[in-house]
Amino acid sequence: MLTPRETILSELHARLSALPATALRGEVLPERVPAAGLLILRDGEPGEPEVTLSPLRYHYQHRAEIEAVVQGADRDTTFDTLCASIGATIAADRTLGGLCDWVEAEAPRPVDLPVEGAASLKAGIVPVVLHYTLSHTL
Template sequence: MPTSRETILTALHARISVLPATALRGEVLPERVPAAGLLILRDGEPGAPDVTLSPLAYHYQHRAEIEAVVQGTDRDSSFDTLTASIGAALAADRTLGGLCDWVEAEAPRPVDLAVEGAASLKAAVIPVVLHYTTADPLT
């Protein structure tokens, strides 16, 4: 049986997988970036939970990360479209079907990366904060 954390990360991956960009989870950057862009979900860090005692509950603000990458001559516009689509996908269901109390993305800090012999990349890490509660830190 998967843990709450794994179930939530799987739901987040499913949420971004409906976008036109290719969505991977925990993979290395491939040699080629698809024309619609590339998203790589990183599990991130659950951090130290706040704890309540009656009943015992662990309240997390888990920081996952989505790496967003586009390539090509119109990368500024493509990147803007891709990040806006991530925001819209998260806003459509801020609880991931009731698995989280709240899901929110933070603003990306894009960088342009030169690639020898190919069009430049535009990429950013988009932190996504997952607010959820579990009865045990290992489940």
């Protein structure tokens, strides 16, 4: 049986997998970046929950990260399109089908990375805050 945290992260990965870019979870950056781009979901940190009593509830603001990577001559436009598609996917259902109270993607922090003998990469981390409540700690 999956924990609530794993269920939420699996659902987020499933939604990212529906995008044209290749979506991985917890993997290392492969040698080749697909033409449509690459997304790598990192589990991140659930952090310390806020606690309410009667009934006892633990309120998490879990910070996961999505690494977005593109390569090629038109990487600025491709990166922008990829990040916009992440935002649109999250905005389409901010509760991930009722698994979360709220999901919010933050702005990416892009960098250009030179690659010896190949086209440069444009990469960025898109922080995603997953707000959810549990009746027990993780």
